[in-house]
Amino acid sequence: MTDARLLVLDAGTTSTRAMLYTPDGTRMATAQRNLGQHYPRPGWVEQDPIEIWAQSLACARDMVAQAGGADRIAAIGITNQRETVIAWDKRNGRPLAPAIVWQDRRTADQCRALRDAGHEPMIQDRTGLVIDPYFSASKMRWLIDHETAVAQAGDALALGTVESWLVWNLTGGLHISDASNASRTQLLALDGANWDRDLCDLFGVPVAALPDIVDNEGDFGAASPGLLGGAIRICGLAGDQQSATIGQGCLSPGPAKATLGTGAFILAPTGTVLPRSNNRLLGTILRQQGGRRHYALEGSIFVAGSLIKWLRDELGLIRAAQETEALARSVTDNGGVSLLPALSGLGAPHWRPEARGVIAGLTQGTTRAHIVRAALESMAHQVHDLAGAFAADGAPWTNLRIDGGMSANDWIAQDLADILNLTVERPADVETTARGAAMLAAVGAGLHASLDDAAAAMPIRQCFKPRMTAPTRAARLGNWNDILRTATGGS
Template identity: 70%
Template structure:
């Protein structure tokens, strides 16, 4: 085992980071830079792809310096916000339009047309995904139809998700995507190895513009010497939620985790069996390494940490995200208040892209503490709905492992345990998305012989056990479901 570092690039939605890990799982250093979000119209969310690259590069260079130069780094792992689409020119390497972010809802009408034409059952069966603006394919088609620079680029056009963009820029022209990210585009069949010609034709996306699909671990190429100061092999790639599932060591069928970041994403390992859902959950590829595949059942909540950001930046109810915990504890209950956090529609298991947020139960006695507490409670309510859907699909949770920035809030994690009536475990290092990418990079670089061996990098957990009464839980859920029905 080497004592050289694994460098991880974690390109998230609100920030991008670079981290250094030792092969024993210790995170030694982190550099972070915020990313600008653009909202040109209601329901539209965009980012500057060049900013993603420049901020990621600056963070990576800080970590290379911390490692004492590239000789101190054995491999690079990359994990990324999924479904976000970048279009760029192969000749110049310049983006052709702002990246369309996974939260963006601009293709809701196109998705409705696909549903009305009867395509959703086939798409669910083939890709594991429902028809929704969340996924990449309709975003790519929108760029081709509405962004003149994209539509006119012809054979020079490159399309990809964020990890593809970063690999291209790091290597100077390698155009690849990993199988986990490819499974989120709706252009790859779950049991396929490459882009599906029928799916590409349905969405009108030229396969020639798409990257080559590769495994999640291996030696894929090298970062150019002039980028980081020397060549460094790229050995691990995964979408952020798959990476977090691996970082939580959810490697057995039935293991489940929830990542509480900008959104909240619950994945349950389903083993080698392709998942199917009768309750509008998603089937996704967890990882592909050589001949080995593992699948997951997934529930996606679009608004989690971004709701706290909204309370802070838009409403001014808190000065910092950390203030939310003290405010939630300062009142005994929500005061009859419920929040529907549909700032960008509702995700699983409801799938209402046109839904809008709401606050119900306001009285003269309502304080900002009640609003903040009700906002935090809405996460537990949504996760409870997902728990019911997973159980109905034959994948009940034995326990839930949580990670991500919001999981540092003890009140939130305890409230989840209470509402689920289930044990919830939180690792000592909640940055399991980056850790999963480090595990994959270590495996790809030959530091480990298997993912199971790489799971030795995972950290110890703190346990939260439920302590809420049946009547209180039932009253909370009744209020939540009454509000959902009122805003159907």
């Protein structure tokens, strides 16, 4: 199939997309539909599982039509927002409750109780993850405890993350999860082949409700012919951040990947060595092939692009995200304004879910440009905190490769280079999350012999080199540390 196309489903947080790729990683077409988010209580974030599926299917059908039919598509790759949990009935495939989104903080008390009981060292040692509402296990338990339909489902209960939900619907009942997504649940030991029964018992999650764990590349079944006009094989699966790391060609230790989307997620490969962190970074499975795992350290920032959305929708300081670059350039500095974007608590390496956002240094001379610039600067400050933690854990970055919506902002890219004092690289096509899923699907379908072969066609990158003076950098970071101490009580 010399003119084969790869169909990628990219089910994100605020939208879902389908894309067509050639085997060399060239993106040919994109279809996108928005996904609603619901906030029934402070700290709660929910989505409609039916909407996730219906909008994803609609996008996929658009791409199949553009490809000229299902017989023109060699394989499907799927990538997804991680940690979001869906519960459904195995008998009819109907969701039993709203999806609990990764940003949701409703299980903070449950997580605190586990920490207070002394379970965190064991959990972090086995899973690479700290105890936090971010991860899936506590969300699954909450659904069982608080949603009557989930509690009463019994043996018919299916629990999974978004890729599991999409595969179930595409195939008509296959219940699987790839190793990269499974490693984000807190129910899989990094060196364990299957779900860890001790962890499942601790969180109160029934193993029988969980999907089978599979590789990231391979033959995982086919879409039902009636959905897409043919039985297209599903050959690639990965959580969005692992997929973006693969799509950036970060397959071995050295370069790190930063996806600047709704949140910001930095991964640095550690090879086949189990990742261990003394600085509250996360160990995660980057990819698995034939049961053999490659790992990464990860740092997660909860608020990135969502901060710009907040500036637009709640404060009314901008009309569109694209305005932020011009506003940041319109002033020589932040005018003494510092901003801590803890709108959903603080992620790595601080892990303070109770932290709240702060804007400091306001005067009568403060303009919206100063506040917007301080908001953009907070991105580099948070990434700098993570860079120090990675280096301390033995995984220093040789360079940083960025992608995601915010990476299109040249001012942000240069500010990252300046604050990190590292070269920052941006590919010509920043949709590396979908590209990673296409690479996995291509290998799984036999169109490439390996991911290294698939990465060989990596496009030319734009480089941003540091040019900030050391005193200016030190002053910026000093102000950031001051506001961070204020928000975290001096710790």
